[in-house]
Amino acid sequence: MTEYSAMQIHKAVLKEASHEWKYYTIGILAMFAAVQANLTAPILIRLIIDEVIVGRDPTNLWVYLSAIVAIALLAGILNYFNRYYNDKGAEQTTFRLRNKLFGVIQSQSLKFLYEQESGQLMTRATADLNIIKQYLRRQFRLGLDAIYYFISIGIIIYLTEPVFLWVELILLPFLLVISWIYASRTRPLFKERREYFGKISNSIQENITAIETVRSFDQQDTEMERFEDENQEYLDLYLKAQIISGFTLPVALMLVSFGAVGVLFIGGLDIIGANRFGITLGMLVQFNLYMLQLVTPTRLLGNFITGFTQTHVSGQRVFETLWAENDIVDPVDGVMRDIDGKIRFSNVSFSYEAGEQILRDINLEVPENSTLAIFGSTGSGKSSLINLIPRFFDPTSGEVYIDDIDVRDYTLENLRRQIATVSQDIFLFSRSVKENIAFGRPEATEEEIIAAAKAAQAHTFIDQLPDGYDTVVGERGITLSGGQKQRLTIARAILINPHILILDDSTSSVDAETESDIQKALENLLESRTTLIITQRVSSSRFADQIIVLENGQITEKGTHDQLLQGGGIYSRIYATQKDHELEKELLMRGGTDE
Numbered sequence: 001m002t003e004y005s006a007m008q009i010h011k012a013v014l015k016e017a018s019h020e021w022k023y024y025t026i027g028i029l030a031m032f033a034a035v036q037a038n039l040t041a042p043i044l045i046r047l048i049i050d051e052v053i054v055g056r057d058p059t060n061l062w063v064y065l066s067a068i069v070a071i072a073l074l075a076g077i078l079n080y081f082n083r084y085y086n087d088k089g090a091e092q093t094t095f096r097l098r099n100k101l102f103g104v105i106q107s108q109s110l111k112f113l114y115e116q117e118s119g120q121l122m123t124r125a126t127a128d129l130n131i132i133k134q135y136l137r138r139q140f141r142l143g144l145d146a147i148y149y150f151i152s153i154g155i156i157i158y159l160t161e162p163v164f165l166w167v168e169l170i171l172l173p174f175l176l177v178i179s180w181i182y183a184s185r186t187r188p189l190f191k192e193r194r195e196y197f198g199k200i201s202n203s204i205q206e207n208i209t210a211i212e213t214v215r216s217f218d219q220q221d222t223e224m225e226r227f228e229d230e231n232q233e234y235l236d237l238y239l240k241a242q243i244i245s246g247f248t249l250p251v252a253l254m255l256v257s258f259g260a261v262g263v264l265f266i267g268g269l270d271i272i273g274a275n276r277f278g279i280t281l282g283m284l285v286q287f288n289l290y291m292l293q294l295v296t297p298t299r300l301l302g303n304f305i306t307g308f309t310q311t312h313v314s315g316q317r318v319f320e321t322l323w324a325e326n327d328i329v330d331p332v333d334g335v336m337r338d339i340d341g342k343i344r345f346s347n348v349s350f351s352y353e354a355g356e357q358i359l360r361d362i363n364l365e366v367p368e369n370s371t372l373a374i375f376g377s378t379g380s381g382k383s384s385l386i387n388l389i390p391r392f393f394d395p396t397s398g399e400v401y402i403d404d405i406d407v408r409d410y411t412l413e414n415l416r417r418q419i420a421t422v423s424q425d426i427f428l429f430s431r432s433v434k435e436n437i438a439f440g441r442p443e444a445t446e447e448e449i450i451a452a453a454k455a456a457q458a459h460t461f462i463d464q465l466p467d468g469y470d471t472v473v474g475e476r477g478i479t480l481s482g483g484q485k486q487r488l489t490i491a492r493a494i495l496i497n498p499h500i501l502i503l504d505d506s507t508s509s510v511d512a513e514t515e516s517d518i519q520k521a522l523e524n525l526l527e528s529r530t531t532l533i534i535t536q537r538v539s540s541s542r543f544a545d546q547i548i549v550l551e552n553g554q555i556t557e558k559g560t561h562d563q564l565l566q567g568g569g570i571y572s573r574i575y576a577t578q579k580d581h582e583l584e585k586e587l588l589m590r591g592g593t594d595e
Contacts, residue, residue, distance in 0.1 A: 030079070098129055178251055
């Protein structure tokens, strides 16, 4: 993981915020004007004390009182504009960042996504972005507010009576040291908290998705204990940060109180003594009010430092994702054309990590409109091989060609819209049946959707659903059976009319009757297109134009079904085993033995 400095992260955050500069400018100017209004009130109070009370001249009393009321009203209005426009800018900035983050996640390579926990990515798109939003919305503004308060009060004190400026100058280094200690101690705690929050999110997401597995193995208590441990770690880190925060702010406020005591001490001695500095009672009250007003910016400065530190941690996680290099790069001026479907692998090797070869020196040609069956055991490299065709991954060495053009020369959109995959690992969205079928072609007409469903042998069961094609399926299609979900994915593939079709063990986990229905649906899908079938069943490969057997990432057998049976290799041995197994099942169903 690349570690970015606080300045790099904040520069990136402010760059994103600069798109909404008009909102932030109005908000900040309103804030500065409100500060000036608030700083005017002590001056008016000084005049009331010196002229009206001490000087016993009530002439301007109502003018001064009316001005104080007007200033309070003006400050309230300015603070409204300050908050409204800063909030608007922060929401718009977060909106843009969230869209960017989602877009990056959508376009990133599968390698990047496989290396990330889904809960961590969800946390970055929600909780971490919310931290950045709160910083832009409130804490950054309050930091500017605090700095402006310190500078403005210093200027007023200097112009009125410079001797009191020393009190503020003596306090300032102590406040800065306290702030630095707070930031350095809490940053690693905030970083750990974000990581644990991501772990908690991931645990919740995994357990909801795998709730049937958890219950079937009676592991509810174990999972609960694991979750409680992670939650306790998160709580402990939060409490550690609060202990530091709870110590830092009171110390800072205590220093400001010492400043107020210093003002009273110096001013009081001057008034009752030789009056060498010419301090009046009104000036003493005015300066003391300013010292008390420093309590607010000191508290705001603490909020700013907290936000600055948290934003560094959360921004690190967000921009680490936004700035991550994509392994799969869309070519500039890439090829855009309809493909015929001829596929060729030339000396292809592939590994997910250095030193771990998944595929080794694959040479293979698949003519257009033909069917290739890829046969092999789990871990032999079947899925890795077909993932190179739509460029979910790129070969470590060698080339993959479609119509004698390197797949890396096609634009990703052009390449992938002409390839469809029907996988054993079915995913349906929590949307209507119609939307799930039309996922690859959202513009498809209702007639086209129904025609695709009929071709996939799905129209009959869809018609019997409560709302037909408008029925909303549960998350991952939980309200449908395995065979029904599979037929919807086949309908989805039929609708986009792909030139290349990949069937990834699409019938391996269904019963014989359902498999028969799916096979009928697939017959409509296989017409006039190049098809690659990944399978462990000889029954699914025997009608292919060409069969290859993968073993440890290498092609060990190649030929037709009959040729491989005659070869006496792995394929023929598995065929014999599966044939015997099917015969046993048939005999058991008959309730007797073959005599």
